[in-house]
Amino acid sequence: MALMEVRRVTFAYKDKPVLKDVSVEICEGEVVTLLGPNGSGKSTLLKTIIGLIRPGQGTVRLAGRDISSIPQKELARQIAYVPQFHRSAFPYRVFDVILMGRMPHKTFFFRYSQEDIDIARTVMDRLSIAHLAGRPYTEISGGERQLTLIARALAQGARVFVMDEPASGLDYGNQLKLLEHITDLSGEGYTFIKSTHSPEHALWIAHRAVMIRKGAIIADGCCDDVVNSETLLQLYNTRVKVVRLNGSLRVCVPEMLKDNGAEEGTGRQPMFVRSGTSRR
Amino acid sequence: MRTGFVITGLACALVVAVLVSLVLGKYPVGIDDVCGFFLWKAFNASVNLSIDRQLLENILLNIRLPRIMAALFVGASLSISGAAFQAMFINPLVSPGILGVLAGASFGAAVGMVLSKSWFFVQASCFLFGFLAVAAAVGVARLYKGNSIILLILGGVISGALFTSLLSIVKYLADPYNQLPAIVYWLMGGLTLVDAGVIRNTAIPVVAGVGLVISLSGYLNVLSMGDEEARSMGVPVERIRIILIVIATMLSAITVVLAGMVGWVGLIIPHISRMIVGPDNRVLIPVSALVGALYLVAVDDVSRLLFTTEIPLGIITSLVGIPFFAVVLKRAGKGWS
Numbered sequence: 001m002a003l004m005e006v007r008r009v010t011f012a013y014k015d016k017p018v019l020k021d022v023s024v025e026i027c028e029g030e031v032v033t034l035l036g037p038n039g040s041g042k043s044t045l046l047k048t049i050i051g052l053i054r055p056g057q058g059t060v061r062l063a064g065r066d067i068s069s070i071p072q073k074e075l076a077r078q079i080a081y082v083p084q085f086h087r088s089a090f091p092y093r094v095f096d097v098i099l100m101g102r103m104p105h106k107t108f109f110f111r112y113s114q115e116d117i118d119i120a121r122t123v124m125d126r127l128s129i130a131h132l133a134g135r136p137y138t139e140i141s142g143g144e145r146q147l148t149l150i151a152r153a154l155a156q157g158a159r160v161f162v163m164d165e166p167a168s169g170l171d172y173g174n175q176l177k178l179l180e181h182i183t184d185l186s187g188e189g190y191t192f193i194k195s196t197h198s199p200e201h202a203l204w205i206a207h208r209a210v211m212i213r214k215g216a217i218i219a220d221g222c223c224d225d226v227v228n229s230e231t232l233l234q235l236y237n238t239r240v241k242v243v244r245l246n247g248s249l250r251v252c253v254p255e256m257l258k259d260n261g262a263e264e265g266t267g268r269q270p271m272f273v274r275s276g277t278s279r280r
Numbered sequence: 281m282r283t284g285f286v287i288t289g290l291a292c293a294l295v296v297a298v299l300v301s302l303v304l305g306k307y308p309v310g311i312d313d314v315c316g317f318f319l320w321k322a323f324n325a326s327v328n329l330s331i332d333r334q335l336l337e338n339i340l341l342n343i344r345l346p347r348i349m350a351a352l353f354v355g356a357s358l359s360i361s362g363a364a365f366q367a368m369f370i371n372p373l374v375s376p377g378i379l380g381v382l383a384g385a386s387f388g389a390a391v392g393m394v395l396s397k398s399w400f401f402v403q404a405s406c407f408l409f410g411f412l413a414v415a416a417a418v419g420v421a422r423l424y425k426g427n428s429i430i431l432l433i434l435g436g437v438i439s440g441a442l443f444t445s446l447l448s449i450v451k452y453l454a455d456p457y458n459q460l461p462a463i464v465y466w467l468m469g470g471l472t473l474v475d476a477g478v479i480r481n482t483a484i485p486v487v488a489g490v491g492l493v494i495s496l497s498g499y500l501n502v503l504s505m506g507d508e509e510a511r512s513m514g515v516p517v518e519r520i521r522i523i524l525i526v527i528a529t530m531l532s533a534i535t536v537v538l539a540g541m542v543g544w545v546g547l548i549i550p551h552i553s554r555m556i557v558g559p560d561n562r563v564l565i566p567v568s569a570l571v572g573a574l575y576l577v578a579v580d581d582v583s584r585l586l587f588t589t590e591i592p593l594g595i596i597t598s599l600v601g602i603p604f605f606a607v608v609l610k611r612a613g614k615g616w617s
Contacts, residue, residue, distance in 0.1 A: 090504055104514035
């Protein structure tokens with residue numbers, strides 16, 4: 001049985017429909033990537049999955065239970081949310097931010113116990129960010145911040161991670177490191193539901209891709225089957241070739257880029273060949 | 281370790297400040313007499329005092345101590361409300377009056393002074409209208425569904441403006457020879473009218489309120505990460521926010537009952553405290569209470585001793601606070617970004 005089940009969910013902000021009859025099933029240990037253009041409803045779907053948004057119609061179930069019937073704290077012990085844009089007005093220490101993840105395990109009046117502190121230290125070690133403990137959260141790099149939030153999600157004790165564009169704003173190296181961490185954790189049985197703007201990230205680490213356009217799912221399945229030129233054209237309105245490298249790995253190559261053949265180093269032409277955009 | 285050290289240090293400084301303030305005043309009382317008197321009172325110890333016990337009791341217990349306690353309460357209450365609001369509204373420029381409590385309480389006090397000669401009535405009206413103003417602010421936010429941060433602040437602006445103009449009407453209608461000066465003087469802030477009775481009535485709510493905010497301070501960190509994130513960590517955001525708003529309103533309204541309008545404390549003290557111990561609210565909240573109490577006890581000493589007539593407390597908190605804040609502003613940025 002699927003771990004999470006989104007069934008016929010419909011949602012609208014005021015009278016603007018955002019999700020139209022969306023159904024997705026997610027199994028334990030899967031890495032599911034949501035792909036879709038800006039404003040397609042990816043974030044809304046993620047927020048529905050973690051219960052931040054109540055769907056207008058339809059249900060979201062976790063292990064067979066409707067999440068609207070699960071108490072907030074209990075839900076937080078099972079599903080963690082790693083938000084897209086991180087607002088931070090006060091420079092809390094990284095360690096204090098990770099400790100916040102222990103909140104769903106505490107009573108109304110609480111103090112963090114030695115156990116909470118130990119757990120926070122363990123998850124930091126696990127992601128090799130122990131050295132950041134005392135640093136202000138506002139002064140670390142984007143990649144470190146993303147790892148801090150993942151550490152907090154781990155401290156929460158959740159088995160399902162919902163991440164809204166975790167790679168956005170990270171440099172290339174940090175994006176790859178993030179993907180590596182996600183792969184490692186999914187190998188240990190954690191489930192990831194994440195959105196991204198990069199189809200390659202889906203191809204590289206996700207088991208499944210779910211494509212959303214204008215609030216409706218247009219494709220759902222194994223990445224290698226689903227991520228192809230036609231679906232990408234539908235989503236992004238650009239022609240992209242999905243090229244298979246020697247092994248099973250695939251990459252995306254926009255067709256607007258011209259390949260000049262094998263003459264390396266000699267008189268390379270500009271790669272962009274779009275007509276009519278020359279400023280001369 | 282360091283925070284424990286800071287808190288102990290501040291607590292000791294506060295005790296010293298209270299003792300020194302008991303000594304300071306028009307009637308000369310030595311520190312040995314003050315200490316001796318309290319030893320005698322508390323433990324019935326046999327001590328030699330150079331001043332008549334009855335007189336000493338009158339000076340210390342009926343005149344000076346209530347006033348010092350009031351300064352302590354006002355400083356701690358304003359600072360703690362300010363610090364809690366700054367975290368809750370994710371904005372370091374927020375002060376306790378953001379939801380209109382000070383405007384409402386001032387209006388209430390003015391109405392009380394016009395309508396009645398009873399001091400108790402003035403205080404009750406002050407307290408009541410402080411709550412009413414905040415209820416109006418929250419009500420406006422609710423009207424447009426939910427109590428999101430921005431709606432609450434807008435509600436506070438509306439309610440504050442409303443009660444400020446209502447206050448002007450009361451001032452305009454007040455008898456210009458007796459009532460108007462009383463209202464104006466009250467609004468400048470001061471502890472002249474505090475007596476032991478008021479302290480007895482306000483002590484429990486103030487101590488309970490401060491204690492509650494301290495015990496809920498762990499939530500403030502996560503609230504300042506934004507509503508969605510807090511909710512995703514299982515925090516009942518709306519409920520915690522309303523509880524904190526009610527406590528902070530009660531504390532702020534009590535400060536107006538005790539001292540009229542005392543400006544700037546609720547804004548500056550949290551910043552200064554943040555410079556000392558950093559932004560973690562679990563430490564910041566108790567430290568703010570201590571620093572605020574210390575500041576107000578010291579400022580009140582200045583206000584009653586600097587000149588032969590007393591200067592209103594609110595004027596000094598602003599006059600001392602503003603340049604000090606301007607000087608530390610650069611470093612104060614360390615606590616927020």
